[in-house]
Amino acid sequence: MRVSFPHMGNSYIPLSALLSNLGAEVVLPPRPTSRTIDLGALHAPEFVCLPFKVNLGDNLRALEMGADTLAMVSGMWACRFGYYGRVQHQILRDAGFTFDSILLGRDDLGSVFRKFRNTADGNLAAAWLRAFRVFRRKAAAVDAIEREARAKRPLERDRGATSNALEAGLSQVHRARDTREVDTSLAEGLEALRSVETDERDEPPLQVTVLGEIFAVLEPSLNFDIERTLGESGVATHPVLSVYRWLMRPLKMDLGITLDELRARRATRPYIAYVLGGEEHQTISGTINAARKGHDGVIHLYPFTCMPENICRTVLPRIEEEYGIPVLNICLDEHASPTGVSTRLEAFIDLMRQRRKSAGGRSTSLERSPG
Ligand code: SF4
Incomplete structure (x- = not known):
């Protein structure tokens, strides 16, 4: 097969x-x-x-x-x-x-x-069990390596060093044949990322929540590798969605994910009363949470003609106003150009820097949050 x-x-x-x-x-x-x-x-x-x-x-x-x-x-x-x-x-x-x-x-x-x-090979149920254990362990390993890379990239001394270590770590996890090898490659991947050299900065990196339609958030070919672009511009990214969450959510094997989904639905209800069938609850609650955490901004990624995210797009200005957090909406289709997206990102980074400066280095979103 x-x-x-x-x-x-x-x-x-x-x-x-x-x-x-x-x-x-x-x-x-x-x-x-x-x-x-x-x-x-x-x-x-x-x-x-x-x-x-x-x-x-x-x-x-x-x-x-x-x-x-x-x-x-x-x-x-x-x-x-x-x-x-x-x-x-x-x-x-x-x-x-x-x-x-x-x-x-x-x-x-x-x-x-x-x-x-x-x-x-052998008993089918045993094969499924074995396959599932490696699947789950690899999903968790990928998540851990991606998180480490995200934290490291805005501070790296040599541009691209984190991405190289990330790629090497991920391919080692990909090659691992069993859970023991996955654990070893995870440990080595994390170690390689931790040893990427960093620079001292005058101020902590800008903090940005990235959310929207799941494929637009997670697939670098669609979003022009926004995570890397922002990271290499000195911005720390916090996506509200991940491959691990997407894979584990329907299996209901991670209580943390299930509870987070319920909390997100509850936070979204005052703005969107119905389930639209996409990631609308993560988009709405993620924007509110970003403001509560004091993040400097939110980037909302969504495909052209995406029904749930276009509805969110009409709700986000209200949240932006209520919570005082800037939101950059980026609509993607097959005609989107990397230059267009990076120009908008540069302008948004400038805006967030200015806001932080005028607030004396403090988060402006926290001050205005009604929560
Ligand atoms: S409508 Fe939006 S959420 Fe649904 S599949 Fe299309 S892009 Fe994804």
Whole structure:
């Protein structure tokens, strides 16, 4: 079985581990590029949201590389994500490709479980258990390494040193074959990041919360690697979403994530009374929390035609006003240019620096927060 799935940030690391431990051969398409987006846009409906086009492009490239099975997470979301898998696979079949589908969240769990009965080594249940343990450990390792890199990057002495250490650490985790190797590569990756040389700064880095639609926040090809751009400009980023949270949330195995979701829904209710089916609760509550934590600003990333985030976009000015925190909204589509995004980021960084200066180095958001 030659299985593939679309990219989203570094989720390919735990997902590859899950599938290869079940005996499948993982066909990993290259990280999305403009060619991927062009390919997807060519076959996708014009006004579908951008992540759909990127995923479709990834799937096309995987099929060209010989994948015979495509896996996709589906769900019961009210937004389009619930239909991504089925519609994308139908488009690909209409285009003449033949392949098997695994639609997690749509197919019944029993059939997904049995799909690997001919590939898994020995007892199928034991293979799933083993695969899941490595999957979870790798997801946590990726999260820990990404967090360390985020804290280090704004202070690094040599531009790019953190990103190099991050890349090396992640590929070591990716290569690890079992949980013991994952632990070793995590420890080495963290050590390499901690030994990146830093500079003394006159003042602490600007603190920015990054939120919005999950794919726009987590996929660097879509957001022009905003985390790296900001980090290398001396800004510390705090994304409210992560690959680890996205993978663990539906499994309900992390009480912290479940409670955080409930708190986020509660904080969002005064602004949006209904569940829209995306990350709207994380966007609204994340903006409020950013102000309460005294962050200097919020960056809201969302794809053009994204229903939940466009609704948030209309609510955010009110929160911006009530809590006194600046929000930069960046709408992304296949025509967005890296120059356009970096110019807006530069202007936003200037604005945050000025605000901090005029407040005498204190956070202005904390002073005005009604909470
Ligand atoms: S959250 Fe937005 S971009 Fe993501 S699938 Fe739903 S509508 Fe599309």
